[in-house]
Amino acid sequence: MEKLIVIGGGAAGMTAASWARRLKPNMDIIVFEATRMVSHAPCGIPYYTEGLFNDENLFMTYTPEYFKEKRKIDVKINTRVVEVNLKDRNIVIFENLEKKKYEFDYLVLSMGARPKRIDSEGEKILYVHHPADATQIRNELWSSSRIAIIGGGILGIEMAEALQARGKKVILIHRGKYLLNRMLDEDMGKIVTEKVMSEVEVKLNESLVEIKNGGKLIITDKGKYEVDATVVAIGVEPNIDVVKGQIKIGETGAIWVDDHMRTSVPNVYAAGDAAESVNIITKKPDWIPFAPVANKMGFVAGNNIGGKEVVFPGVVGTVITKFKEYIIGKTGLTENEARRYGIKTVSAIVRHKTRARYYPGGKDIIVKLIAEENSMRIIGAQIIGEEEVLGRLNMLAAVVQKGFTAEELFFVETGYVPPVNRVWDVVTLAARKLYTGVGGE
Amino acid sequence: MEKLIVIGGGAAGMTAASWARRLKPNMDIIVFEATRMVSHAPCGIPYYTEGLFNDENLFMTYTPEYFKEKRKIDVKINTRVVEVNLKDRNIVIFENLEKKKYEFDYLVLSMGARPKRIDSEGEKILYVHHPADATQIRNELWSSSRIAIIGGGILGIEMAEALQARGKKVILIHRGKYLLNRMLDEDMGKIVTEKVMSEVEVKLNESLVEIKNGGKLIITDKGKYEVDATVVAIGVEPNIDVVKGQIKIGETGAIWVDDHMRTSVPNVYAAGDAAESVNIITKKPDWIPFAPVANKMGFVAGNNIGGKEVVFPGVVGTVITKFKEYIIGKTGLTENEARRYGIKTVSAIVRHKTRARYYPGGKDIIVKLIAEENSMRIIGAQIIGEEEVLGRLNMLAAVVQKGFTAEELFFVETGYVPPVNRVWDVVTLAARKLYTGVGGE
Numbered sequence: 070m071e072k073l074i075v076i077g078g079g080a081a082g083m084t085a086a087s088w089a090r091r092l093k094p095n096m097d098i099i100v101f102e103a104t105r106m107v108s109h110a111p112c113g114i115p116y117y118t119e120g121l122f123n124d125e126n127l128f129m130t131y132t133p134e135y136f137k138e139k140r141k142i143d144v145k146i147n148t149r150v151v152e153v154n155l156k157d158r159n160i161v162i163f164e165n166l167e168k169k170k171y172e173f174d175y176l177v178l179s180m181g182a183r184p185k186r187i188d189s190e191g192e193k194i195l196y197v198h199h200p201a202d203a204t205q206i207r208n209e210l211w212s213s214s215r216i217a218i219i220g221g222g223i224l225g226i227e228m229a230e231a232l233q234a235r236g237k238k239v240i241l242i243h244r245g246k247y248l249l250n251r252m253l254d255e256d257m258g259k260i261v262t263e264k265v266m267s268e269v270e271v272k273l274n275e276s277l278v279e280i281k282n283g284g285k286l287i288i289t290d291k292g293k294y295e296v297d298a299t300v301v302a303i304g305v306e307p308n309i310d311v312v313k314g315q316i317k318i319g320e321t322g323a324i325w326v327d328d329h330m331r332t333s334v335p336n337v338y339a340a341g342d343a344a345e346s347v348n349i350i351t352k353k354p355d356w357i358p359f360a361p362v363a364n365k366m367g368f369v370a371g372n373n374i375g376g377k378e379v380v381f382p383g384v385v386g387t388v389i390t391k392f393k394e395y396i397i398g399k400t401g402l403t404e405n406e407a408r409r410y411g412i413k414t415v416s417a418i419v420r421h422k423t424r425a426r427y428y429p430g431g432k433d434i435i436v437k438l439i440a441e442e443n444s445m446r447i448i449g450a451q452i453i454g455e456e457e458v459l460g461r462l463n464m465l466a467a468v469v470q471k472g473f474t475a476e477e478l479f480f481v482e483t484g485y486v487p488p489v490n491r492v493w494d495v496v497t498l499a500a501r502k503l504y505t506g507v508g509g510e
Numbered sequence: 511m512e513k514l515i516v517i518g519g520g521a522a523g524m525t526a527a528s529w530a531r532r533l534k535p536n537m538d539i540i541v542f543e544a545t546r547m548v549s550h551a552p553c554g555i556p557y558y559t560e561g562l563f564n565d566e567n568l569f570m571t572y573t574p575e576y577f578k579e580k581r582k583i584d585v586k587i588n589t590r591v592v593e594v595n596l597k598d599r600n601i602v603i604f605e606n607l608e609k610k611k612y613e614f615d616y617l618v619l620s621m622g623a624r625p626k627r628i629d630s631e632g633e634k635i636l637y638v639h640h641p642a643d644a645t646q647i648r649n650e651l652w653s654s655s656r657i658a659i660i661g662g663g664i665l666g667i668e669m670a671e672a673l674q675a676r677g678k679k680v681i682l683i684h685r686g687k688y689l690l691n692r693m694l695d696e697d698m699g700k701i702v703t704e705k706v707m708s709e710v711e712v713k714l715n716e717s718l719v720e721i722k723n724g725g726k727l728i729i730t731d732k733g734k735y736e737v738d739a740t741v742v743a744i745g746v747e748p749n750i751d752v753v754k755g756q757i758k759i760g761e762t763g764a765i766w767v768d769d770h771m772r773t774s775v776p777n778v779y780a781a782g783d784a785a786e787s788v789n790i791i792t793k794k795p796d797w798i799p800f801a802p803v804a805n806k807m808g809f810v811a812g813n814n815i816g817g818k819e820v821v822f823p824g825v826v827g828t829v830i831t832k833f834k835e836y837i838i839g840k841t842g843l844t845e846n847e848a849r850r851y852g853i854k855t856v857s858a859i860v861r862h863k864t865r866a867r868y869y870p871g872g873k874d875i876i877v878k879l880i881a882e883e884n885s886m887r888i889i890g891a892q893i894i895g896e897e898e899v900l901g902r903l904n905m906l907a908a909v910v911q912k913g914f915t916a917e918e919l920f921f922v923e924t925g926y927v928p929p930v931n932r933v934w935d936v937v938t939l940a941a942r943k944l945y946t947g948v949g950g951e
């Protein structure tokens with residue numbers, strides 16, 4: 070019987086296992102997961118911290134038992150893979166303090182990402198990453214009143230919202246000159262920054278030097294802050310140590326894969342945050358450690374292992390986050406990124422409303438579109454708004470992925486009804502501004 | 511000096527005039543508008559009837575004065591064009607009870623649509639169509655307590671919501687076996703029908719025979735209803751009498767145009783509800799009397815008259831409406847329509863939620879996708895949901911317009927954050943169901 074081993078029971082691993090199972094009903098499938106949770110969603114941690122829900126089990130889409138019973142997938146939780154021997158085609162775990170080997174025909178590497186760490190150590194230095202640790206971290210945070218967050222990226226602002234909503238005094242310390250500076254261009258990022266600054270204390274252009282007193286004293290290049298705890302949210306990196314030196318690693322530091330999710334080693338696949346991808350616009354290696362990509366990579370790996378050929382088209386880099394009333398999204402390249410790749414761009418920003426003038430409750434929405442100058446193809450978009458951001462973002466992801474021109478985007482036959490938009494949708498207006506150079510309604 | 515005349519100052523006419531002006535600063539532009547309103551939005555009438563706003567001027571995006579002053583467009587309101595002589599290249603109006611001729615080099619026909627009428631006449635038989643009549647109709651309705659609506663299409667259900675919200679007793683009489691039966695397939699239409707039936711009295715499969723007592727007695731093939739007033743909402747037709755016999759009329763009854771919005775007569779353009787279009791999927795004539803199409807046709811006509819060549823790509827038929835909490839949209843072909851065109855289809859329906867399991871306030875959302883069987887290209891979509899319908903609908907309009915396959919749609923890199931969707935977006939799941947045959951998360 071063919072043996073499939075999956076390392077890491079997150080989104081990518083469980084999706085891969087599930088699709089392999091569907092296509093090969095008799096395959097022997099084992100998932101090793103270091104924690105007690107599988108098919109979990111770390112994305113919920115900020116909202117759990119905020120206290121919007123209290124049942125830890127809700128982090129899991131399906132339980133280990135469900136996978137065992139319904140999908141005949143042998144899920145071994147609380148079991149860390151400590152060695153991978155790709156030459157000998159086995160992996161090693163500890164079972165009752167003894168090393169135990171498992172052989173595989175197929176292997177999926179889906180160990181995810183891990184938080185980047187700072188040099189300082191301490192009990193009150195917290196990394197928000199795995200749902201299995203969420204309760205412990207939440208307890209620490211709930212018992213603190215003054216909390217520093219290091220890093221003004223997505224996780225930083227989501228945690229700032231959560232902690233401020235819990236009545237904590239938050240100090241957000243950020244190295245960049247505006248928040249979300251890796252996700253948004255400055256024009257859009259500043260709008261978010263202003264909003265966040267109106268709610269919590271933000272220190273911009275300020276770099277961490279060290280953290281002392283076990284997490285209670287922050288020293289930056291500009292000042293000192295006494296707090297009760299510190300959340301470090303300075304980014305993530307691929308969690309791939311267990312295979313390092315045995316497999317091709319890509320430019321981004323994640324495991325290199327082809328468009329079938331095959332690594333450089335036969336019948337060894339990688340998927341999710343552990344795997345690298347190719348950017349559809351630049352055709353260059355890229356790494357987009359977000360859940361929808363992880364799930365789809367798992368789908369591709371699982372199908373190919375199951376014998377059904379599926380090709381992953383690559384990534385455009387769609388990201389969405391929320392701070393208070395603001396939903397903030399981007400897809401494709403920012404102008405900053407485009408510049409780095411030597412792509413000449415033109416862009417347009419339109420601020421509009423989400424409902425007809427006369428319909429109550431209309432909210433602001435701002436769309437930035439970026440096109441490649443020669444072809445006028447849309448290569449990126451950024452949106453900030455209070456409602457109906459998600460669908461527009463997904464629309465623009467499709468547009469970027471297929472290479473619509475600004476003119477083609479303008480002519481997309483959008484729908485209109487007064488309670489949910491304007492007759493000229495904000496996206497249509499932004500496309501028109503790019504395409505004709507003319508703003509206004 | 512070149513002379514442009516525009517007949518009808520609605521969305522299409524004013525957009526055409528504005529773009530012609532922009533490109534030809536010296537052109538002599540006159541718009542004739544039968545009512546006192548220009549660049550108006552009839553779409554607001556149901557919400558005005560509901561009492562959500564009371565300032566009639568809000569129906570207009572810009573006032574006649576604005577066009578005169580800012581855009582140097584001579585807007586003649588309260589001026590109906592009574593004759594058009596395409597051979598002699600002039601139009602005729604009444605000025606102080608005298609006929610007066612105006613000559614043109616370019617003409618835009620943008621008279622819009624008009625409500626289909628029933629045979630019976632009466633003071634209490636109301637047609638909801640032009641914002642200029644909205645106040646009068648609203649007064650009639652507000653002073654009535656029992657109101658019949660004939661027709662369970664978009665306008666019928668929007669008026670039902672409005673009147674019920676005003677505390678009126680509404681009886682909605684509909685010939686079809688479910689509501690919105692020209693917009694939705696039965697599976698989706700039934701969901702809307704159930705919702706409407708839970709709020710107002712609905713009579714299905716019931717045909718009007720006549721209306722008596724000036725609008726106060728409805729006689730159908732199944733019964734009699736005494737009411738205080740009747741709203742007739744049985745559809746619209748192109749308003750083109752003024753040029754009939756002088757110009758090519760298309761199969762749909764609207765004015766035939768090419769993809770530049772040129773009619774069969776040189777330098778005579780048509781745009782908006784008065785004009786026919788070509789369906790991008792079927793390549794057959796189609797008529798989509800909705801505001802975004804009207805505006806874009808006006809844009810195309812205005813640009814071409816202005817000397818900048820712009821091509822209208824055709825229509826897919828995007829429609830969106832609202833009944834209470836439900837936002838209901840469709841784009842592309844329904845299965846019913848596809849069948850009529852001899853297109854073999856496969857379809858998938860997915861019911862999902864708009865937010866993560868654990869995030870408060872998640873709403874139901876249902877997506878139906880329709881693909882052409884051989885190519886698996888998405889040719890239609892229908893959505894019913896309580897939030898985030900618009901953007902998804904527009905996304906699917908783009909998808910239909912560009913001919914994405916189900917697989918390509920599945921691989922669109924959607925964004926995910928727990929407060930605004932699920933990690934597998936409902937659209938992604940529906941695409942996956944089409945593409946793999948497998949449902950579930």
Ligand SMILES: Cc1cc2nc3c(=O)[nH]c(=O)nc-3n(C[C@H](O)[C@H](O)[C@H](O)COP(=O)(O)OP(=O)(O)OC[C@H]3O[C@@H](n4cnc5c(N)ncnc54)[C@H](O)[C@@H]3O)c2cc1C
Nearest residue numbers: 077079080081103111112150180181341342358359360363
């Ligand atoms: C706090 C937070 C919020 C986020 N919010 C969002 C969001 O809003 N939207 C979004 O799209 N993405 C978000 N992400 C990213 C998203 O969670 C990841 O992209 C996704 O979880 C990746 O799935 P994965 O299966 O590749 O990895 P993971 O979900 O990280 O799963 C990897 C699993 O492998 C296990 N593992 C690792 N090494 C071993 C080993 N040697 N042996 C056994 N098991 C091992 C780990 O315990 C883990 O369970 C967020 C991430 C975090 C941390």
Ligand SMILES: Cc1cc2nc3c(=O)[nH]c(=O)nc-3n(C[C@H](O)[C@H](O)[C@H](O)COP(=O)(O)OP(=O)(O)OC[C@H]3O[C@@H](n4cnc5c(N)ncnc54)[C@H](O)[C@@H]3O)c2cc1C
Nearest residue numbers: 518520521522544553590591621622782783799800801804
């Ligand atoms: C009640 C109602 C609700 C609607 N809701 C929506 C919606 O929610 N979403 C949507 O997309 N669409 C909706 N529509 C449709 C939308 O309003 C039309 O598609 C759009 O108005 C068409 O624009 P137009 O410029 O072609 O025609 P119109 O807006 O109808 O303008 C035509 C103008 O021409 C004038 N005119 C006609 N004949 C003459 C003449 N001989 N001389 C001078 N002037 C003349 C008329 O007075 C009118 O002002 C709705 C329509 C109605 C009636």
